[in-house]
Amino acid sequence: MMNEFVADERGFIAWKITRPALEKEKEKEEILYTEEVVAMLMSYVKMLAERQAGIAISDCVITIPSWFTYDQRLMFRDAAEGLAGLNVLQLVHENTATAVMYGIDKKIEANETQTVLFYNMGGMDTEATVARYSLVNETAKKTSPHIEILGEAYDAELGSRDLDIVLINHLSEIFNSMPER
Numbered sequence: 001m002m003n004e005f006v007a008d009e010r011g012f013i014a015w016k017i018t019r020p021a022l023e024k025e026k027e028k029e030e031i032l033y034t035e036e037v038v039a040m041l042m043s044y045v046k047m048l049a050e051r052q053a054g055i056a057i058s059d060c061v062i063t064i065p066s067w068f069t070y071d072q073r074l075m076f077r078d079a080a081e082g083l084a085g086l087n088v089l090q091l092v093h094e095n096t097a098t099a100v101m102y103g104i105d106k107k108i109e110a111n112e113t114q115t116v117l118f119y120n121m122g123g124m125d126t127e128a129t130v131a132r133y134s135l136v137n138e139t140a141k142k143t144s145p146h147i148e149i150l151g152e153a154y155d156a157e158l159g160s161r162d163l164d165i166v167l168i169n170h171l172s173e174i175f176n177s178m179p180e181r
Contacts, residue, residue: 008033012075035075039083046084060086066093066127067156095120095129096149103147108133110143115150124159127152 008014080086135143
């Protein structure tokens with residue numbers, strides 16, 4: 001089976017699959033759209049989660065990069081709901097999800113405010129989120145933890161692969177400048 005990346009009519013990445021011929025058939029070419037591939041992955045993960053939990057799963061929250069466009073967000077929602085049979089409760093930025101989980105585990109004292117930077121350098125992109133944690137007085141006797149996302153920034157083109165290239169070039173220069181023995 002041969003695979004090739006192509007652009008679909010919307011300009012998104014699609015996969016051109018050429019399936020080998022069976023006996024007297026011709027080779028079959030098929031275009032898989034991004035949402036179809038994402039839905040296949042979501043269906044597989046859903047099956048694994050159901051097997052692990054021992055119950056049927058229908059609802060989900062999906063984390064997405066902060067730099068996703070409106071169309072990309074819709075594509076993920078459509079893949080989950082229309083193709084994978086999931087009910088999407090929310091799309092959440094990856095770093096926001098991290099900040100919320102940190103806030104759940106963090107103990108904040110009364111009259112204390114904490115500001116935290118969450119930095120995420122993946123293979124292909126980098127994201128940073130600044131969050132503030134505090135307690136809010138709901139009533140005279142009750143306070144609740146409060147999280148506020150102060151800002152998010154991202155570079156969809158800068159990831160650890162770029163750092164790897166810089167390090168390889170730097171180490172190559174050092175190696176090449178060493179005297180031969």
